[in-house]
Amino acid sequence: MIRIPGAALAVLTLAAMTLAAAPAAAETPEAPVAAVVHHEAGVWTLDLTLDRDAPLWVFGDSEPLGDGRGWRLHQWTVETPGARLETVGGRDVLRGVNGAPVPRRVRLRMEPRFIDLQASYDPVLMFSNGAAAWYSEVFHLIPLASADELEALPRDLGPLVDQSGPARVTWSDADGPVLVQGQRLEAPESSRVGTYILFGPAELVAGDGLSTVVDPGLPGWIADELADWAPRVGEQYAARLGPGESTAPTVMMSWTGPTPGKTSMAGSVLPGLVVMAFEGEGVLQPSAGVRDMARWFIGHESAHFWLGQTVRYATPEDSWITEGGADLMAIRAMQAIDPAFEARERLQAAVDACVDFADQPVSTSVDRGEFKAHYACGAVFALVAEAAQKRATGGDWFDFLRPLIDANREDEVLTRAEWLDRLDAVSGDPSLRADMETLLDRGAEDAAGVVARLLGRSGVAVLFEEDEVRLA
Known part of the structure; x- marks a missing residue:
């Protein structure tokens, strides 16, 4: 939400x-x-x-x-x-x-x-x-x-x-x-x-990647923006990862009205469906903040049609696979659609948050109420896997991910062992897996150093000074 x-x-x-x-x-x-x-x-x-x-x-x-x-x-x-x-x-x-x-x-x-x-x-x-x-x-x-x-x-x-x-x-x-x-x-x-x-009446506009159902009362600027944006995101995912969980994935957008003093967007993802509810006078006029949040929401949540629904994690401790993976999927899809999208800022935020959380075991962070740890460290691990893939084949995150999805379409479960085994095969460097398992299972007092070395060895350019990890 x-x-x-x-x-x-x-x-x-x-x-x-x-x-x-x-x-x-x-x-x-x-x-x-x-x-x-x-x-x-x-x-x-x-x-x-x-x-x-x-x-x-x-x-x-x-x-x-x-x-x-x-x-x-x-x-x-x-x-x-x-x-x-x-x-x-x-x-x-x-x-x-x-x-x-x-x-x-x-x-x-x-x-x-x-x-x-x-x-x-x-x-x-x-x-x-x-x-x-x-x-x-x-x-x-x-x-x-x-x-x-x-x-x-x-x-x-x-x-x-x-x-x-x-x-x-x-x-x-x-x-x-x-x-x-x-x-x-x-x-x-x-x-x-x-x-x-x-x-009741609502027009379903079919798209090659994602279809949309848009409340006719939703302010035209955001309705037009997302009716164009959502299918393009879905097209990116389908082109790179093959078919998703649903044959008719849909984004449904409702409009509660221009409530004075309010600007809000609530939303959720379900099998084959992303729902978004807009409300408030702050949505009436074009707003870069509302646009960017809505774009990101569609990018991340629709990624789950592939990573989260076509294949899902085996246990809640492994949700870093789907949440962090969906974050990097959204970043790469948004870059492909809009070259002006600031990917580095998003990635740096993930690195910073992972360092903050990883002094304790990431896999059990939800038990401590630290939900963002799975998103942040999962995105860092995905970035490491992407860099290893680039070194091996010149590929990217989608090239790392697609064989994992294809291999598990039947049982619909992507395990931690399968993910890490592929990292071993692509990188040829078992120390990457070892560092990830340290962060997942035990945490590290020197979390910043472990994250910096993990990124650097995989091929991600980083600067590490005074316990700060900066993407170069």
Whole structure:
């Protein structure tokens, strides 16, 4: 999630999505909840069919707002007698009245409004022409037998959603087909989480690299800029790395309106989809800051269609492979499109941050809340690999990366060992791997010296003076 100014970065998780045009019941995997999201004449309803008696059903995706209530309580109203919607311990729950089970069939009326959540995907994106895009995960429920079970729930409910069986959601719009993963479909169904479903009018502009869906109310200067920029970024990646995870990768841009005193851009990446929500009067007029942040966001997040989705890391400790790798992909793609792009400034920032974080093990930095370490040191490691590739073949980062992606398209996992084995093969210098493993597993008191020597031995020109590593 990114905002301007004061960009804040949140770790984003990915999950698979299965969609079809209303398959037969025999083909439907078991799920504890069947949900129908329906829109007609401006009215939104959610019809839930539950498969068992339980006094509590907790939503697997919840986040309270400033008043302590979950966002659903601000937008959803239960219409079925015998059930009520509450927030308990920061989680939204359906509760049966007087301790009774929640009725097997529950209807809620929804009044969607855009809310920029801090630690979750935004539940719904609102477009200026009345269109709305729902995040599919917000309709999944987990049955519980008691309040004690609710209190004992772990922080991350994702595995419990999978264990109980994600809801099968049907998306229905009386005004016509909904847009999902680049296609317009009548009443599609989803049994897994991980995308936005767009209801209402919105033009899908197909591109060779990335397609775009742009809110018609988005200020023209940024709409035109990104409608041109996004496909060109995708073309770069496809040309250098082959096909990505999705056959129709898409960037979806919404406009919340010219809120006085505000300039913001929230966004996230999901399988085959990058979403961006702009808001504030600061977006009305051309702004280099807004443009550059939006360009970078598209460059980094769409890189994950290849490095992160076509192949993913094996464990969270290895996310430096995808995050730092995506940063260098974005830098090289942006250089190719715009020769005026200042790559050195971005790379120097990565070097500086890596030195700051690498006095402790980089692989476990997320446990310490140091999320940027994987981005920064991952980018430094990618720069080392690129320099080794250049020495060996005259190639670049994409030439180093493509064989790794191609070799793992089937199992879809790029391991740390595979990445480092390729570095050994390209560089012929096992000391590069040794230094990276030191930074990953133990950290180094002399982090600046280790980073400087690592870069220098691979062929990156650096100056190292007074514990400062400067790209020459």
